[in-house]
Amino acid sequence: MIGLENGGVEEIEVVVAHSERATLRVGDVFLKVDVDPRRTEVEVQAIALAPIPTPRVLWREPPVLAISAVPGTALGRLGEPSPASRAAWVAAGAAVRALHDAPLPPWPGPDVDALAACLDDECGRLLAGGVLPRDLITRNREVAQAAMRPWKPVFIHGDLQITHVFVEDDTVVGVIDWSEAAPGDALFDLATLTLGHEEHLDDVIAGYGADVDLDVIRGWWSWRSLIAVRWLVEHGFDPSLPGCELDVLRARM
Incomplete structure (x- = not known):
């Protein structure tokens, strides 16, 4: 926390900071650097669509975006109940379905x-660096x-972590961090939302209101966790905390 003597706010909160991005909270405004x-432009357009x-979006002065x-409150956090x-x-699942039913954004997706x-x-890289046990990597790569x-592309959020979905009185009142939005696989959003919270998958599917291939959901859980582990370690995060990425990978064994 950094105290301010002037400017009408009591403090600046560093929400997240690493070599690629930083987000600061100043009162009721978030400053994203x-x-x-390209990611900033995607976020601005996705919020509009x-x-x-x-x-x-309050203002934009590259490389800063103010929202x-x-x-x-957030739906939850990875590694915590x-x-x-x-x-x-269930409401979160319904909100995701509303997004996926919308027209595709006019830029390419994954x-x-x-x-x-x-x-x-x-x-x-994980095998060469000895970051994870070989059998853990091999099994999750198979999953x-x-x-x-192939998938039929829909309008996806692209980074729909539970910390990005805010609810109040059992209603979704805000979804944040749209820089990865694109045409993509609907099940990627559903998997990201329930990563580490498998006990709520049925609730999300109930709200989503469509049949879901659970093998594909599990596949995206493994894909996202394998892709994330090395980056998290290199940027000072700990994927080995209870309920986080390593536990997600171990659950597939």
Whole structure:
């Protein structure tokens, strides 16, 4: 925390900071600094297009984007029990369905071949660096293959962690951090939302209101965790905390 003597706010909160991005909270305003202007442009456009509650874009002065805080509280955090009710998780599933039913955003999305190549490359790095046990990598790489198939693209959030979904009175009142939004696989959003919170998958699916291939969901859980582990370690985060990425990978064994 950094105290301010002037400017009408009591403190600045560093929400997240690493070599690629930083987010600061100043009162009810979030200041997002990103080295990649493309991500900022995507966020601004996605917020304008999304048919669900989002923050307001207040101003943009590259590389800084200022957005409003959203009401409510986050659906939960990875590695901790969710404080949200079952009804809130159902509402989150319904909000995701509303997003996926919207017209596609007019920019390209992830390509399955590129994502498969990314998985192969990352597994090779994990094996070469001895970051994870070989059998853990091998098994989760096999599980992840279920997600490496063609899909009909929908408007996805692209980084729908539970910390990005805010609820109040069992209603979704805000979804934040839209820099990865694109046309993509609907099940990727559902898997990201329930990563580490498998006990709420049925609630999310109930709200989503469509049949879901559970093998693909598990595939995306493995894919996302394998891709994330090395990056998290290199940026000062701990994927080995209870309920986090390593536990997600171990659950597939």
